[in-house]
Amino acid sequence: xxxxxxxxxxxxxxxxxxxxxxxxxxxxxxxxxxxxxxxxxxxxxxxxxxxxxxxxxxxxxxxxxxxxxxxxxxxxxxxxxxxxxxxxxxxxxxxxxxxxxxxxxxxxxxxxxxxxxxxxxxxxxxxxxxxxxxxxxxxxxxxxxxxxxxxxxxxxxxxxxxxxxxxxxxxxxxxxxxxxxxxxxxxxxxxxxxxxxxxxxxxxxxxxxxxxxxxxxxxxxxxxxxxxxxxxxxxxxxxxxxxxxxxxxxxxxxxxxxxxxxxxxx
Amino acid sequence: xxxxxxxxxxxxxxxxxxxxxxxxxxxxxxxxxxxxxxxxxxxxxxxxxxxxxxxxxxxxxxxxxxxxxxxxxxxxxxxxxxxxxxxxxxxxxxxxxxxxxxxxxxxxxxxxxxxxxxxxxxxxxxxxxxxxxxxxxxxxxxxxxxxxxxxxxxxxxxxxxxxxxxxxxxxxxxxxxxxxxxxxxxxxxxxxxxxxxxxxxxxxxxxxxxxxxxxxxxxxxxxxxxxxxxxxxxxxxxxxxxxxxxxxxxxxxxxxxxxxxxxxxxxxxxxxxxxxxxxxxxxxxxxxxxxxxxx
Numbered sequence: 148x149x150x151x152x153x154x155x156x157x158x159x160x161x162x163x164x165x166x167x168x169x170x171x172x173x174x175x176x177x178x179x180x181x182x183x184x185x186x187x188x189x190x191x192x193x194x195x196x197x198x199x200x201x202x203x204x205x206x207x208x209x210x211x212x213x214x215x216x217x218x219x220x221x222x223x224x225x226x227x228x229x230x231x232x233x234x235x236x237x238x239x240x241x242x243x244x245x246x247x248x249x250x251x252x253x254x255x256x257x258x259x260x261x262x263x264x265x266x267x268x269x270x271x272x273x274x275x276x277x278x279x280x281x282x283x284x285x286x287x288x289x290x291x292x293x294x295x296x297x298x299x300x301x302x303x304x305x306x307x308x309x310x311x312x313x314x315x316x317x318x319x320x321x322x323x324x325x326x327x328x329x330x331x332x333x334x335x336x337x338x339x340x341x342x343x344x345x346x347x348x349x350x351x352x353x354x355x356x357x358x359x360x361x362x363x364x365x366x367x368x369x370x371x372x373x374x375x376x377x378x379x380x381x382x383x384x385x386x387x388x389x390x391x392x393x394x395x396x397x398x399x400x401x402x403x404x405x406x407x408x409x410x411x412x413x
Numbered sequence: 414x415x416x417x418x419x420x421x422x423x424x425x426x427x428x429x430x431x432x433x434x435x436x437x438x439x440x441x442x443x444x445x446x447x448x449x450x451x452x453x454x455x456x457x458x459x460x461x462x463x464x465x466x467x468x469x470x471x472x473x474x475x476x477x478x479x480x481x482x483x484x485x486x487x488x489x490x491x492x493x494x495x496x497x498x499x500x501x502x503x504x505x506x507x508x509x510x511x512x513x514x515x516x517x518x519x520x521x522x523x524x525x526x527x528x529x530x531x532x533x534x535x536x537x538x539x540x541x542x543x544x545x546x547x548x549x550x551x552x553x554x555x556x557x558x559x560x561x562x563x564x565x566x567x568x569x570x571x572x573x574x575x576x577x578x579x580x581x582x583x584x585x586x587x588x589x590x591x592x593x594x595x596x597x598x599x600x601x602x603x604x605x606x607x608x609x610x611x612x613x614x615x616x617x618x619x620x621x622x623x624x625x626x627x628x629x630x631x632x633x634x635x636x637x638x639x640x641x642x643x644x645x646x647x648x649x650x651x652x653x654x655x656x657x658x659x660x661x662x663x664x665x666x667x668x669x670x671x672x673x674x675x676x677x678x679x680x681x682x683x684x685x686x687x688x689x690x691x692x693x694x695x696x697x698x699x700x701x702x703x704x705x706x707x708x
Binding site for chain 2: 155157159164165172174177181188190227229231236237238241250253264265268269271272274275293295297351376383391394395402403406
């Protein structure tokens with residue numbers, strides 16, 4: 148039998164696609180490889196070593212930045228997810244109501260307005276508050292991160308809610324369950340994967356943020372990404388690759404987990 | 414206010430509060446600041462002035478008081494728009510075949526291919542920019558390999574050029590092109606392609622006349638999704654442009670940093686916001702028009 152005519156084939160497309168996948172991963176793979184370089188170069192291999200991980204681990208600035216990043220990401224993702232779950236409950240599975248469009252626009256605003264514009268706006272606003280109150284702590288960053296994390300936490304929760312069956316909750320209400328009890332025992336357990344997925348996404352988004360953090364932070368409030376950005380003017384050593392690799396590992400782990408959680412059906 | 418409305422308002426309150434305080438509300442302050450006078454050490458003096466908006470595109474010569482275009486600003490505007498369009502084009506040229514490739518895989522493996530596209534996208538933008546920088550810098554991998562192979566004697570200068578910005582932004586935003594194209598291709602009925610071949614269409618005709626028109630909404634969405642963040646890009650041009658090839662985001666930062674002209678920075682930010690909103694409006698209208706046509 149002759150080779151069958153492949154309907155879906157387009158000449159060159161597969162080659163471009165394969166090249167695309169290779170090019171997508173090549174820079175990242177090289178970055179990871181050179182984080183294990185024994186020498187000081189990020190392009191000439193001089194043997195395997197963990198020295199740059201050790202030096203990053205012992206660097207006090209990096210330690211402080213890491214802790215700050217984790218604190219902010221944890222705080223921001225908890226706040227954003229809680230607010231997003233409540234907002235999703237109010238906006239999903241209801242008849243259209245007045246003001247819904249405005250609420251959607253507000254929730255999605257961080258996705259549409261360029262980050263640099265929000266960053267500048269927050270710089271101006273927060274510096275006013277800093278002058279007025281004298282407070283210069285981490286809460287500015289946590290609040291700013293929570294705001295741009297809300298749409299990311301909102302989307303998976305809303306998707307999950309939309310796929311949920313209303314009849315179980317109605318049955319609960321018929322059996323004299325109070326709204327709180329119905330939510331606690333019926334809605335929440337079903338909603339849980341969406342909440343978890345949303346929180347993880349929010350955490351990753353907060354952990355990776357550069358622009359807004361760079362403008363909002365007070366002196367000495369570097370997070371890991373802004374610390375790294377500050378380093379590019381100096382000679383680049385594999386230490387940056389080591390930090391990058393660690394951050395990459397965290398992101399990839401969380402995103403892959405997110406992918407599998409949000410794929411699970413009821 | 415009935416019970417439903419009240420409970421809805423309560424549920425929405427935390428999210429709307431955070432978004433108003435730390436996202437939307439401050440934009441109004443930017444608007445106000447764009448009409449004030451710059452302070453000597455940054456900040457503003459509360460005197461009304463339209464100077465900042467005037468300075469976005471024009472300037473008065475310091476010595477002769479002659480009126481002229483603000484060439485430096487216009488050059489940055491032009492570079493930002495040009496590079497964003499080119500990035501969208503390059504992303505389309507690479508992304509369309511890739512999305513097509515994924516959409517024609519067996520159903521079970523498609524999700525895995527898409528995961529492969531999305532993983533880099535969700536990893537830190539700064540790290541991906543670093544990765545590109547390490548690849549193309551003078552002592553970087555590409556130049557090291559080229560010199561070792563004897564193809565060039567001195568490193569090829571790629572970093573700090575417009576080329577590096579184009580490559581970097583395409584690398585960083587490509588998934589935003591692939592995602593919507595794939596989404597519209599996945600629903601594409603390949604029996605239509607078969608019908609085309611039955612009617613003696615060539616591969617090119619099938620692509621141009623059957624596949625492309627039906628996935629066009631995805632292509633438009635992808636182009637906007639790439640164009641918009643490119644226009645406001647800050648990190649990629651800062652790292653790969655090294656202060657030589659600045660884009661709008663960096664110009665705005667300069668006004669709040671070294672140049673200490675907050676009102677001008679505010680006016681430039683709002684100009685960027687307006688361009689982005691216009692792009693989004695064009696997209697909404699195009700998407701709406703497509704939907705209406707296909708019922």
